[in-house]
Amino acid sequence: MSTNRAPEPRPETSPWVFSTREMGRRPGTMRTVTRSVPGPGAERADEAIGLVGVLAVPPGSPVELDLRLESVSEGVYVSGTASAQLAGECSRCLDELDEDLEVRIEELFAYPDSVTEETTDEDEIPRVVDEHVDLEQTVRDAIVLELPLAPLCRDDCPGLCPECGGRRADLGPDHRHETLDPRWAALRERLPSD
Numbered sequence: 218m219s220t221n222r223a224p225e226p227r228p229e230t231s232p233w234v235f236s237t238r239e240m241g242r243r244p245g246t247m248r249t250v251t252r253s254v255p256g257p258g259a260e261r262a263d264e265a266i267g268l269v270g271v272l273a274v275p276p277g278s279p280v281e282l283d284l285r286l287e288s289v290s291e292g293v294y295v296s297g298t299a300s301a302q303l304a305g306e307c308s309r310c311l312d313e314l315d316e317d318l319e320v321r322i323e324e325l326f327a328y329p330d331s332v333t334e335e336t337t338d339e340d341e342i343p344r345v346v347d348e349h350v351d352l353e354q355t356v357r358d359a360i361v362l363e364l365p366l367a368p369l370c371r372d373d374c375p376g377l378c379p380e381c382g383g384r385r386a387d388l389g390p391d392h393r394h395e396t397l398d399p400r401w402a403a404l405r406e407r408l409p410s411d
Contacts, residue, residue: 231351231353232252232254232255233254233351233352233353233356234349234350234351234352235250235284235286235295235349235350235352236348236349237286237288237293237345237348237349237350238348240286240288240293241288242288242328243288244288244289244290245287245288246287246288247285247286247287247288248285248286249283249284249285249286249297250282250284250285250286251281251282251283251284252281252282252284253279253280253281253282254279254280254281254282254356255277255278255279255280256274256275256276256277256278256279256280256301257274257276257277266280266301266356266357266360266361267303267305267360267361267364268305268364270305270306271305271306271308271368272303272304272305272306272314272316272364272365272368273303273304273305273364274301274302274303274304274360275302275303275304278301278302278304279301280299280300280301280356280360281299281300281301282297282298282299282322282352282356283297283298283299283300284296284297284298284322284352285297286350289325290331291325291327291328291331291332291333291334292325292326292327292328292331292333292334292344292345293325293326293328293345293350294323294324294325294326295322295323295324295325295326295350295352295355296321296322296323296324297321297322298319298320298321298322299319299320299322299356299359299360300317300318300319300320301317301318301360302315302316302317302318303315303316303317303318303364305368306368307368307369307370307374308367308368308369309367309369309370309374309375309376309377310370310374310375310376310377310384310385310386311377312370312384314368314370316368318360318363318364320356320359320360320362320363321359322352322355322356322359324343324352324355325342325343326342326343326344326345326350327342327343327344327345328344328345329344329345329346343355374386378392378394380394381394
């Protein structure tokens with residue numbers, strides 16, 4: 218008997234929650250599901266999938282789920298894909314980015330009182346709670362792990378000019394700024410300007 222307290226189930230009305238009731242605990246029983254889940258709205262920016270302003274699923278933008286739920290001896294194995302549109306900005310030139318992302322989902326949700334549930338910590342593996350699986354954290358983790366730390370509009374993006382802030386791609390190869398050694402700056406003031 219497990220001493221871990223089962224997590225509180227999320228409301229069945231959550232689009233991230235899937236019922237496993239019709240599968241029972243019969244290994245080999247399987248069902249496929251497709252669902253479009255709205256991402257967090259603008260009022261829940263702290264719950265965005267990704268880093269807002271860097272690269273994230275835009276508020277209210279859908280996450281498309283194409284999944285297979287399969288009953289195995291220790292729980293419910295969920296596999297498939299999650300697809301989403303991402304928005305953000307290039308980390309070099311600050312141009313807007315729009316990208317499509319598709320990630321692979323593979324997660325075992327342990328049955329209550331299974332060997333897996335009894336031998337793992339509560340935060341180590343998700344659980345089947347009241348014959349339901351909640352995929353929100355699994356999908357969030359899969360998407361966030363695929364996001365680049367410094368998104369780029371293209372691999373060879375030249376970025377911004379550190380002197381004037383202009384986009385180097387627009388400025389051309391002969392763009393330069395006169396740099397005067399600060400030790401000579403006082404002399405420049407004494408010279409007549411022509």
